[in-house]
Amino acid sequence: MDVDYVEYEDYTPDNESDNNITTELPFGSSQPSLSHVLVAINILISVIGLGGNSLVIWICLWKMKRTVITTWYLSVAVSDFLFCAFLPLEVFYMMTSHWPFGLVLCKVTSSALFLNMYSYVFLLVLISVDRCVMISFPVWSHNHRTVGKALGVVVLVWVLSALLTLPSLIFRQTTVRGSVTQCYTSYMGPSKHKAVVLTRFICGFLIPFLVIVFCSSVLCVKLRRLTIKSTKPYKVMAALILSFFICWVPYHSFVLSESDLKNHSVEVLETGLKVGTTLAAANSFISPVLYVFIGNDFKKILKRSLTSRIEEAMAEDFRTVGLNHSKSKSMEIVKS
Template sequence: MDLDYIEDLDYTADNETENDTSTVRTVIFSSSQPRTLTHVLVAVNIIISVVGLGGNSLVIWICGCKMKRTVITTWYISLAISDFLFCAILPLEVFYMITSHWPFGLALCKLTSSALFLNMYSSVFLLVLISMDRCLMISFPVWSHNHRTVRKAFGAVLFMWLLSALLTVPSLIFRQTRVHGTVTECYTGYMGQSRHRAVVLTRFICGFLIPFLMIVFCSSVLSFKLNRLTMRSTKPYKVMAALILTFFFCWVPYHTFILLELDLNSQSLEVLQTGLKVGTTLAAANSFISPVLYIFIGNDFKKTLKRSLTSRIEEAMAEDFRTGGLNHSRSKSMEVIHNQIKPLT
C-alpha cells in the first residue's frame, strides 16, 4: 500500500542537489509522531483488515452463490473483490507500521504500494458504472431492458480493471527498497519533484475529480427523474447514494493532504505527516464499509443472507439428529424440512 507519507518520499527539493536526497526524510524524522497516534492507526487498520476480509467474503459468497446473477450483483461482486484484495494485503503494511522494517522483498513492496491505488481506481470506476447504470435504467427504461445484460456488464468490469491496473503502474515503477544497517525501507523514489507532481495530479484528476463529477451528474439526473416517478422501493438507490458518500468522505482527506504536500515549503511538515497518515487510514476504511451498507440498507441482501444462514442452521441440526441415534421417522422428517427450506436459498 503506497501511503505516500512524506517520510517515504525520496525526491530532491528545488533548492537541493541531486546527491542530497535524504534531507526531507531527515527533517521529518527529527520530529517524530506521537506513539499514541501510531498505536491507534495500527489498531484501526487491523480492524479494517479483519472486518473487511470477513465482510467482503460474505458479499462475494451471497452475491456470487446465493443470488441470481444480474447486472447489479456483477457490480457489487467486483467492488467486493477489489476491497477484499486490498484487505488481504493490508496486514503487511500494518507490520511495517509497527516495526519500520520491510523484510518481504522488493516484489511485495511494489505490490502493497499498488494495492491502495488499485482499490481506489477500481472502486470509483465501479461507482461510476453503477451510477450510469441506474441513470440509464430510469431515463431510458426500454433501451435498458433490451441492451442491459450481464455479459455486457462483465465486459465493462473487465475494461475497468484493465484501466485501473494501467493507472496503478506508477506505483509499481517508483516503489523501491533500500537497506540502512539492519533495517530495510520500502519507500517511494520519484527521483524528481516533477514526476512526483505528475503522479499526484494524475491520481487526483483520474481517480477522484473526473469520476466524482460524473457521479454527481448521474446522481442529479437520477434524483430529478425519481422525483417525477412513483417508485415501489428506493432501497437500491439508497445503497448507491451511501456508497458514493462514503467514498467521498473517505478519500477527500487523503487527496487534500497529498495536494498540500506538493508545496512543502509553505506547509507544516508535522501537520502534513499526521494528515497523510490519518487520511490514508480513512481511505483504507472505505474497503470494509461497503459490506456494512449492504447488510443494513440492502433489503435483498439481508433476506438472502437470512435465508442462507437459516438453511445452514437447519442443515446442522438435521445432522445432529441423524448422528444422535434418533429413530428413522424423526430423521426422515428433518430431511423433509431441510429439503423444503433449501430451495429458498
C-alpha cells in the same frame, strides 16, 4: 500504499545522495501513540474487510441471480477484498518499520490501495451511469443492458485502473539500512511527484466526482417524476458514493498540500496523511456493511442462508441420535 511512509522531497535514505529523489519519512517517526491507534484500526479494517467482502462475494456468486447490478457490486467487493488481503503486510511494516517481504511485494502491496481507489471509483461511476441510463432510457436499457456487456466493461475498468496504478509499481523501491529493510517511494524528482499526485486526484477523484454528481442530479429529477416501488437500490448507491468521498477527501487534500511543502507544517502533513490514508483504507470494509443494513436483498438472502446453515447443522446433529423427523424438516427448509 502510503500508510507506512509520508512523502517529502527533503529526506533521502543514507545510501541515496541525489537531493532530487522524493522519498518518505517513517510512519512511526512522530506521535507513536497515534501510530498505535492507527495500527489497531488497520487490523480491524483487514479482519472486517476480508470477512465482509468474502461474504458479499459468496452471496453474489452463489445466492443471487446474476444481473448487471450484482456484477457491479461483485466487482466492488473483489476490489476491496484484494486490498484487505495485502493490508496485513502493511500492518506488519507499520508495527516493525522493517520490510522483510522483498521488492516485488513492496511494489505490489504499495499499489494495492491505489488499484482499489481507481477500480472502486470507476465502478461507482459505472453504477451511477447505469442507474441514470435505466431511468432515462428504459426501453434501450432493457434491450441492450446485459450481464455479458457488464463483464466486458468491468474488465476495461480493471485494465484502466491497473495502468493508472503503474507509478506505484515503478517508483516503489527497497533499501537496506543496517539490519532494517525499508520500502519507500523514489520519484526521481519533484516534477514526477507532482505529476503522479495530480493524476491520482484528477483521474481518481475529480473527474469521477463530476460524472457522479451529474448522474445523481439526473436521477433525482427523474425519480421525482416517477412512481417506483422501492428506492432501496438508489439508497445503496448513494451510500456507497457518500462513503467513498468521505473516506478519500482527507487523503487527497493532504497529498495536494504535501506537494507544496514549503507553505505547510511537516508534522501536520505527516499526521494528516497517516489519518487520511487509514480513513481511505476504511472504505474497503464499509461496502459490505452498507449492503447488509441498507440493501434489503442482501439482508434477506444473508438471513435465509445463515438460518438454513444452522437448521442443516442441527439436523445432522439430531440424526446421530435418531431424530429423523427433525432432519427431514430441516432439509426441506434448506431446499426451499
